[in-house]
Amino acid sequence: MNHITGEALQTDFELNKTEVLNDYALAIESREASLIGRREVLTGKAKFGIFGDGKEVAQIAWAKAFKPGDFRSGYYRDQTFMMAIGALTTQEFFASLYADTDLNNEPASGGRQMNGHFATRSLDENGQWKELVKMKNSSADISPTASQMPRLVGLAQASKVYRHMGEWGEKNKFSNNGNEIAWGTIGNASTSEGLFFEAINAAGVLQIPMVVSVWDDDYGISVHSEYQTTKESISEILSGFQRGEKPGYEIFVVKGWDYPALIDTYKKAEHIARTEHVPVLIHVVEMTQPQGHSTSGSHERYKSKERLEWEREYDCIRQMRLWIERNGIATPEELDEIEKNAKKAARDAKNRAWQNYLTPIVNERAHAIGLLQQLAAVSAAGAEITSMSEQLGKLTEPLRRDILSTVRKALRLTIRENSPARQALESWIKTYTDTYQRRYSSHLYSESPLSALNVKEVKPVYSDQSPEVDARVVLRENFDQLLANRPEVLIFGEDSGKIGDVNQGLEGLQAKHGEMRVADTGIREATILGQGIGLAMRGLRPIAEIQYLDYLLYALQIMSDDLATVQYRTVGGQKAPVIVRTRGHRLEGIWHSGSPMGAIVHSMRGIYILVPRNMTKAAGFYNTMLDSDDTALIIECLNGYRLKERIPDNLSDIRTPIGVVETIREGKDVTVVTYGSNCRIAMEAAEELTRIGIDIEIIDVQSLIPFDRNHDIVKSLQKTNRIIFFDEDVPGGASAYMMQQVLEVQGGYRWLDSAPRTLTSKDHRPAYGSDGDYFSKPSADDLCDLVIELVKEAEPYRFA
Numbered sequence: 001m002n003h004i005t006g007e008a009l010q011t012d013f014e015l016n017k018t019e020v021l022n023d024y025a026l027a028i029e030s031r032e033a034s035l036i037g038r039r040e041v042l043t044g045k046a047k048f049g050i051f052g053d054g055k056e057v058a059q060i061a062w063a064k065a066f067k068p069g070d071f072r073s074g075y076y077r078d079q080t081f082m083m084a085i086g087a088l089t090t091q092e093f094f095a096s097l098y099a100d101t102d103l104n105n106e107p108a109s110g111g112r113q114m115n116g117h118f119a120t121r122s123l124d125e126n127g128q129w130k131e132l133v134k135m136k137n138s139s140a141d142i143s144p145t146a147s148q149m150p151r152l153v154g155l156a157q158a159s160k161v162y163r164h165m166g167e168w169g170e171k172n173k174f175s176n177n178g179n180e181i182a183w184g185t186i187g188n189a190s191t192s193e194g195l196f197f198e199a200i201n202a203a204g205v206l207q208i209p210m211v212v213s214v215w216d217d218d219y220g221i222s223v224h225s226e227y228q229t230t231k232e233s234i235s236e237i238l239s240g241f242q243r244g245e246k247p248g249y250e251i252f253v254v255k256g257w258d259y260p261a262l263i264d265t266y267k268k269a270e271h272i273a274r275t276e277h278v279p280v281l282i283h284v285v286e287m288t289q290p291q292g293h294s295t296s297g298s299h300e301r302y303k304s305k306e307r308l309e310w311e312r313e314y315d316c317i318r319q320m321r322l323w324i325e326r327n328g329i330a331t332p333e334e335l336d337e338i339e340k341n342a343k344k345a346a347r348d349a350k351n352r353a354w355q356n357y358l359t360p361i362v363n364e365r366a367h368a369i370g371l372l373q374q375l376a377a378v379s380a381a382g383a384e385i386t387s388m389s390e391q392l393g394k395l396t397e398p399l400r401r402d403i404l405s406t407v408r409k410a411l412r413l414t415i416r417e418n419s420p421a422r423q424a425l426e427s428w429i430k431t432y433t434d435t436y437q438r439r440y441s442s443h444l445y446s447e448s449p450l451s452a453l454n455v456k457e458v459k460p461v462y463s464d465q466s467p468e469v470d471a472r473v474v475l476r477e478n479f480d481q482l483l484a485n486r487p488e489v490l491i492f493g494e495d496s497g498k499i500g501d502v503n504q505g506l507e508g509l510q511a512k513h514g515e516m517r518v519a520d521t522g523i524r525e526a527t528i529l530g531q532g533i534g535l536a537m538r539g540l541r542p543i544a545e546i547q548y549l550d551y552l553l554y555a556l557q558i559m560s561d562d563l564a565t566v567q568y569r570t571v572g573g574q575k576a577p578v579i580v581r582t583r584g585h586r587l588e589g590i591w592h593s594g595s596p597m598g599a600i601v602h603s604m605r606g607i608y609i610l611v612p613r614n615m616t617k618a619a620g621f622y623n624t625m626l627d628s629d630d631t632a633l634i635i636e637c638l639n640g641y642r643l644k645e646r647i648p649d650n651l652s653d654i655r656t657p658i659g660v661v662e663t664i665r666e667g668k669d670v671t672v673v674t675y676g677s678n679c680r681i682a683m684e685a686a687e688e689l690t691r692i693g694i695d696i697e698i699i700d701v702q703s704l705i706p707f708d709r710n711h712d713i714v715k716s717l718q719k720t721n722r723i724i725f726f727d728e729d730v731p732g733g734a735s736a737y738m739m740q741q742v743l744e745v746q747g748g749y750r751w752l753d754s755a756p757r758t759l760t761s762k763d764h765r766p767a768y769g770s771d772g773d774y775f776s777k778p779s780a781d782d783l784c785d786l787v788i789e790l791v792k793e794a795e796p797y798r799f800a
């Protein structure tokens with residue numbers, strides 16, 4: 001471990017006076033922004049604030065080592081760093097605090113994220129990649145502690161992939177031969193999370209250029225390190241990772257108020273990571289938190305007097321000033337002048353941000369008040385509308401909510417009136433709501449021309465020569481062609497490399513395409529997903545494999561919090577077109593038969609959820625998604641790999657469209673809506689039902705999100721007037737979701753002659769063994785009997 005202090009190392013680097021004083025000015029301006037920011041929250045102009053005070057100097061040192069093409073994956077304390085690399089102005093800092101929805105004012109998230117969540121824009125207005133290699137990049141932050149770590153692994157791994165990659169036309173947009181570093185930051189307390197340890201281990205194994213800074217201020221909100229970290233020191237307990245004879249990490253410890261030592265440390269770390277592709281941990285100790293954790297509380301409640309005194313003395317900016325004075329770089333008067341100007345710059349930036357935020361709202365209010373007055377003049381409720389409109393006019397800090405709420409009340413008050421004034425107000429509010437609803441709801445999925453919704457279907461073509469094979473071979477052949485045709489595609493997961501996955505859908509492909517393209521990973525689902533996210537954010541096309549659907553739960557949090565929100569939280573400024581490959585539904589036992597589709601559908605809006613019934617359909621989905629810039633989870637049927645399918649003659653051309661259902665059997669009595677391996681069970685039931693004169697229609701939904709974009713299911717319901725939603729999730733899981741889509745969204749309730757039904761698994765997990773399956777999961781018998789029950793109830797004469 002390398003303990004670095006400023007005293008011994010002042011001569012190791014060169015700094016000129018201007019650079020030092022600019023650094024000092026930035027530290028002061030950033031600090032002032034934090035102080036003003038807190039006041040803006042306490043006086044009610046902003047809702048919540050979390051700031052980077054106490055961490056300024058280390059971040060200025062780090063910024064000196066951060067080069068174009070590099071990526072940051074960090075957390076809410078990093079405002080000074082973002083300012084130092086030129087990716088955040090103080091004005092934008094305040095625009096974010098006020099939740100300004102104008103991307104010109106708040107380019108990180110258009111006001112969607114609370115302040116302190118930083119991002120640069122990797123995409124242009126058409127959703128196309130910019131030249132990331134020329135930019136200083138920050139992946140978009142999220143709030144759950146340590147969740148920045150899995151993505152960081154992928155961002156760093158991308159450099160390794162690019163360094164070893166052959167020709168690819170787009171490569172130069174993203175990388176200069178893999179020279180880029182992915183820099184992470186994390187708070188000391190957040191290192192207690194499993195995600196941190198998982199990511200640290202993964203990067204050590206992968207040997208990738210990842211530099212993690214731990215900002216250590218001894219606390220996590222109110223909880224001291226004593227309760228967070230063994231030995232109260234993350235560098236000490238990670239010292240076994242220090243490289244020696246065997247590869248590992250380089251570990252540095254440095255004080256957060258020691259300006260020269262920090263610069264020296266970051267330069268050293270940069271050199272090691274950039275040239276050797278070795279991961280580095282920098283434990284930055286003795287940091288402070290001058291205003292406490294956030295605007296939600298005060299640290300006097302949990303810090304002792306002595307601690308607060310120590311924090312004042314070792315405030316990094318105070319120590320930097322003392323160092324400047326000690327070394328005769330500037331006089332106290334010069335420093336005072338710098339401070340005065342920097343503080344004014346922060347105040348001015350705040351005022352500009354506030355004006356930019358408020359002016360459009362005030363103008364919109366004036367417009368609304370004009371329309372309200374016209375309505376009041378002709379309405380029986382004129383007095384009340386006038387009074388409401390005056391109240392609205394008096395608000396000093398109006399919100400759009402205030403405007404909308406007043407107008408909507410006025411429209412309700414005049415519900416029985418029909419004047420041109422009321423029509424004008426109605427038409428205004430419609431346009432206004434549409435505009436602002438979009439500000440809050442756009443970009444959940446890709447809205448670029450490459451949206452997966454735009455990929456056209458190409459059906460498989462068969463001839464007499466099309467070979468019949470075990471279905472896994474269809475997948476393997478398709479993956480083989482994808483890897484051959486697209487250098488940017490990578491597949492990795494547990495057992496995906498050497499043996500070509502547990503069901504041999506990748507058999508022989510590592511030997512053919514190399515270890516970089518088809519790789520084994522450790523058993524660490526969250527960071528497998530993180531690899532996917534980081535690689536995809538740097539232009540590659542990862543297929544991240546989770547061995548069984550049951551184990552997706554380990555990655556669920558990262559999929560839900562990070563992957564699913566990438567486009568949304570940046571308003572289309574970033575994307576991570578990852579394909580998550582897994583296999584699931586029924587096979588054997590409690591943890592190899594899971595089908596928690598409701599949990600998935602409800603926790604991952606932002607990711608397309610595709611449930612192909614066979615491997616040809618699955619292959620078509622991989623091809624579709626790789627033509628798009630959306631992200632998807634593709635669930636193959638665990639019990640389908642050994643069934644026979646034919647290899648289409650046009651395999652690499654096939655595209656399974658998303659959100660399009662397929663009627664796999666026509667019938668007139670009952671519509672059965674299902675997906676995945678249950679399609680086969682439904683077909684089996686249908687055969688038997690024909691023998692007693694019942695004819696069911698079976699619809700394979702194929703993709704749960706998006707769901708039946710053409711509303712074909714309701715067309716079937718118009719014919720049969722009876723419907724069963726059939727899957728192997730728990731009762732009220734994905735079957736309830738499908739029912740809501742058909743009955744509510746598609747208006748299916750109007751066509752029902754019988755109560756809509758669901759057929760699902762039992763509430764519990766599936767028990768082991770064939771009888772365990774029969775008593776846990778729905779069977780063809782169950783479906784037959786349910787269909788008979790429905791038909792018998794409606795048309796008893798058919799069974800007389």
Ligand SMILES: Cc1ncc(C[n+]2csc(CCOP(=O)(O)OP(=O)(O)O)c2C)c(N)n1
Nearest residue numbers: 077143144145186187188189190219220221
């Ligand atoms: C998963 C999760 N749990 C809890 C929280 C609430 N929370 C936000 S910050 C924080 C403390 C983090 O402390 P530390 O990592 O030391 O960072 P610091 O704020 O001290 O810089 C907690 C508990 C969260 N955001 N995410």
Ligand SMILES: [Mg+2]
Nearest residue numbers: 187188219220
């Ligand atoms: Mg802390």
